[in-house]
Amino acid sequence: MFLFVVCVVLLSSLLVLVRALKGPTVFDRMLATNMFGTMTVVLMALLSIVMDDGMYIDVALVYAFINFITTIAFLKFFTQRSFSCE
């Protein structure tokens, strides 16, 4: 059952990657990348159950943090063309 869910999430992330590759605007790509990160978090959590190792949950938490910060930082860069706080 867990492996079935892993396969479904992997297939979904493949579909999202297609959108990230052909997205017409940069915002489509950012949206798809954000979704891909969310699916990676789910995969990490599933991996921690399948491999019976609680450490992967920590990896998932840190990945969720980095995913959020990446999205916000890239949006700031693409709208203002700089990372400065002016």
Next chain:
Amino acid sequence: MNEFLEYSGYLFLLSGAFFTFTAALGVLRFPDFFTRLHPAGVNDSLGLPLILIGLMLHLAAGLVTLKIVLLILFALITSATACHALAKAALHSGMKPLGKIDPEAEEHASSKSR
């Protein structure tokens, strides 16, 4: 009791997988950026929490359960924030949503932003 938890966990896992797959399909197939925001929100607010709750029901209560709860709460907060920031940045850069726009509403919005 244990069997009940196991089978309800499977139910949560399956529904979460369903929502994840339909969200990915929606992001791939929807015609417009602003419509694609909707399946992205579905994935973050239904797909991930349902799968993680399903995992939680299979685990003995402990530190890992607490971390999964933290993960769900964090995902619920950040997905709303990220979607809002994406939509606002897209509107700010001049993208127009598909379909007809009510002229009165647009006038109201532009006078409000001024």
